[in-house]
Amino acid sequence: MEGRPNPHRVVVVGGGFAGLYAARELGKGGALVDVTLVDRRNHHLFQPLLYQVATGALSPGEIAQPLRSIFRKQHNTRVLLGEAVRIDPEARVVVLSDGGPIPYDTLIVATGAHHTYFGHDEWAPFAPGLKTIDDATEIRRRILIAFEAAEREADPELRQAWMTFVLVGGGPTGVELAGALGEIANDTLRQDFRSIRPQDAHILLVEALDRILPTYPERAAASARRQLERLGVDVRTGTRVVHIDDHVVRMETAAGPEEVRTRTVLWAAGVLAATFGRTVAAATGAETDRNGRIRVGEDLTIPGHPEIFVLGDAAVQPWLPGRPVPGVAQGGIQPGTWAGKAILHRLRGQPVPPFRFSNRGDVAVIGRLSGVTDIPWLGPLGRQSGFVAWMLWLGIHIVYLIGFANRIVVSVRWAWSFLTRGRSTRLITGHPLLPPIEDPEPPA
């Protein structure tokens, strides 16, 4: 087909918020672009609700949507299931783990970040983090198994260890998990057991800084703390975790060391750019922060590489002086949409204004009927806590959920949970059986 211009090839690596919204925007370019979206998973995951899967309120299929069905009618876009492992920025080629190189004219790196154990990878088996659906079903399994084991355990000390839950990290994920656990213990399971009282569960939220929700205004964080404490959560700020194993968590506080016997530790701390993002940084010589995230310019590309965009959690995206775009859903949605537009503008020879992040604010929910918000553009109205915050949170999450059926199904589940105080997807899958009840002493 000589004489006809080839479409501009855009490769998008990662189908999270940033990659998804970028690819969607590029769909408007029609024959101008040829988009390839590569992801290791076949689905887009609505990460803000993942903790609800981990705590049995929603089923995995209700917060995820197959990428192929999202892009079914976007004819200039092709979805590939695969893992990007290498990049050659000179040849402009991305290589997948299991096959051929994919050439690009423009590359969008949107591979996100995962949690890190700050050099203590040996803690990983005892303290799973929450990033994928498999993580969420594993955490759900551990929480439910803990109550089951407590019900079967005769020794009061061992039983208390099963009923002790330690959450490490006081950011939004840790706070929402702690709130959900508090609700499970106080409401959901209240009548389910015959030997234990789930209300006796001991839920610790441990944060090294001197406050929870460090990105929220002071007042919102203090309100969240009060709401958590009302749910029976033991909030420990200024407390550093120094050891985790199958039976014990050791912490350092201002008052000295402390030890808690527990069988269930959940990890909600630490951010590290995903491997491919760090590979791109190495190959292009891009500057990164200490979490491996690439520092991009106001056009969201790597300085010296205008053909490589890095978006969302894989990047340090400029916003206010000394404060980059936060790692929330909007921090992927807005840059994704903007980058898609920018590529089409460039191809059409139109000017591209710099990226400006518009802070839509933060909302966190804490158990039943309560939460905190910080929505600057609503003025004083944007600073809500309790019931109003909870209602706002519900509305915002339903609107952004991908897939119309999911929106209805999640609404039904929430309405039903609200009326019955139930969580109907409390399924133990994977390894259904209790671990054998054995001697709890760690080897000396």
Next chain:
Amino acid sequence: MEGRPNPHRVVVVGGGFAGLYAARELGKGGALVDVTLVDRRNHHLFQPLLYQVATGALSPGEIAQPLRSIFRKQHNTRVLLGEAVRIDPEARVVVLSDGGPIPYDTLIVATGAHHTYFGHDEWAPFAPGLKTIDDATEIRRRILIAFEAAEREADPELRQAWMTFVLVGGGPTGVELAGALGEIANDTLRQDFRSIRPQDAHILLVEALDRILPTYPERAAASARRQLERLGVDVRTGTRVVHIDDHVVRMETAAGPEEVRTRTVLWAAGVLAATFGRTVAAATGAETDRNGRIRVGEDLTIPGHPEIFVLGDAAVQPWLPGRPVPGVAQGGIQPGTWAGKAILHRLRGQPVPPFRFSNRGDVAVIGRLSGVTDIPWLGPLGRQSGFVAWMLWLGIHIVYLIGFANRIVVSVRWAWSFLTRGRSTRLITGHPLLPPIEDPEPPA
């Protein structure tokens, strides 16, 4: 509390249809009985819809309900997560894998059955069966991965192997899986890929007998076959599978041997009583059929052991001469309810009439808008096929689903799938990545 009679201890092993309905009925006995329900899983699974999870139409949480929440308000009942491994019929005690003996006055064995490979256990890794939620998500993973791999494969022969699906067993599970696969290939994925045409998938349904749906009337089976063929399913009756590995299925037909290259084989044949059922048979000397199912009398107990009921798929329950109660949902629901009532009648000194199975009929759905029914008590009206069968099937399944929220959520999903021809829970979880594309030749 001397002077006050101790409640009669009933231990129910298994929370499927038979065990669940028995325990529910026993709830009406109040302080007369003390019920312990033991299951290896923490949830009751609505097995008839499991193939819809395997084919991405429903999410696991939508067809399962935690046993604890079902029995939350039934105060004479206790749920234990555990695996029954031994029985001492003299001491009247059941032993769990991880702990103390549980004494019983009456025992209900409702541990069901699973598939068997007729002595070819080496086929298991290549041809998973469908019994648990984990089986269903594994089958879903394999089906979806096959299409993804085909999209990536350049060699036409290898691509065709990825797009060939062999289902072994022409009973209701095999037929419903084949219908769902036909629908996935022809409707759901029609527009999702760019290199392959999902309609080119080759779906084989292999049955050793000379007809599918052997428990249905001849006419219904013939209609089901026509409906499957209309969906493009290649129905092979009178065909025996003699070899399965990672790349090939070999079959014996009247016309001689045949070989099919495939990467996806699903197993829907063979019934074997679960281990605990066979343990009970050995310990009590009960007679079994060749599938290990215990032959019970008209009171559904083991002859000589009126205190041991065996129900559902774990038993051969008498019905018509030469024809026991079929292995369908009603074959567990009715005996379960009856046994619960019988135990309460006995305790109250009331007479117990023999168990009579009332045939509610059979319904199978075949893809979108079609199916077959055989409902004897509706007379000629009960023999439907096509759209009417499909509507009946929907209604019946919604009514029997446990959990009100699940009923609404499943209705929404079905309505939405119907309108959009979509299957929104097509998630690949577990091992997300494709297997490396390697040489397909089996070692010589």
